[in-house]
Amino acid sequence: MNVPAMQRLIAELQQSGISDERVLGAIAAVDRERFVTPAFSERAWENTALPISFGQTISQPLVVAAMTEALRVGPRMKVLEIGTGSGYQAAILAKLARRVYTIERFKPLSREAEKRLIDLGIFNVVFDIGDGSKGWPAQAPFDRIIVTAAAEERPQALIDQLAMGGILIVPVGRDPTAQVVERIVKSERGLQRDTLMPVRFVPLVPGALPELGQG
Template identity: 55%
Template sequence: MTLGDDRAGRLILSLRRQGVTDARVLAAMEQVDRSLFVHERFLDQAWEDQALPIDCAQTISQPFIVGLMTQALQVGPRHRVLEIGTGSGYQCAVLSYMARFVYTVERYKSLLTEAEIKMKRLGLENVFTRHGDGGVGWIEQAPFDRIMVTAASPHEPTELLKQLKPG
């Protein structure tokens, strides 16, 4: 976020009013400039509380949803988090400010490549990426303290549940 940007500040205040009250979540979202993750043609809407289209018929999630999901995950500073569905990389970047390590899996190679470029540009050294089927997780790095699935699944993700630490 560009700290002098009134639109970004208004967005954070709006998220707080809507129920995203975890100070760590709001601070992480303040650190990540959402405009870096949206297409140029939508830059004027980067600070609106709405989902926006990205490549591969996917979207960058609405900031309220990012905040609410991140808050619900209760990420601690020593946690290892698995994210399924890297997309633009925005959610992953937010998680990177809260967790020790973030492992993210994306099925579209072009989306993953773009997200990797953005995360490298931001200097996020605690993020690890993989191209593949998120439904199988990242067994070689398991177990994880938390898993966030940013995509719909027609059935219970049993393979992912096996990769969670007990408790």
């Protein structure tokens, strides 16, 4: 791990308003360089999104930090992530939660992420290949759900899989230039919605592509 670069990033996140010490500690503990392609290894600790395979990205660290902080993950919680990608967000969540379930529609990305986390000694993440927009009904309810792709509208299937008192963090927006992160809190009184920040994510696409990478 490039410790000076990591420390600079943590300082930048703090200056940008990230104050949760558990979140900052998790980001400091997960070597982002292990999640980017070799061509971008020198930029791994920059506060910027970077491309990975299949037209996907590893999110900007500030966005990861802000969405994770808003999720308010406790150490005994069960968390669902939609969009495994490189596995970076799942690795952060694994430092904060009891167990993380993560769904990816691209089989090679899921397999690579699973191997990457095992190599890093992270064993409390469960992987699946499937349609993230449908969630993971067999494992519901979840204390927390985070979506790392932009939904065109609030995903009712995921809201239904939230435990009472649970929190869903999801980017929403049909227009890629007008997406916002929403926090949805589920309670006996109904749903409370807050808009957190503007973002630009790849779209949440229905369906899985398990046939890719087989053989």
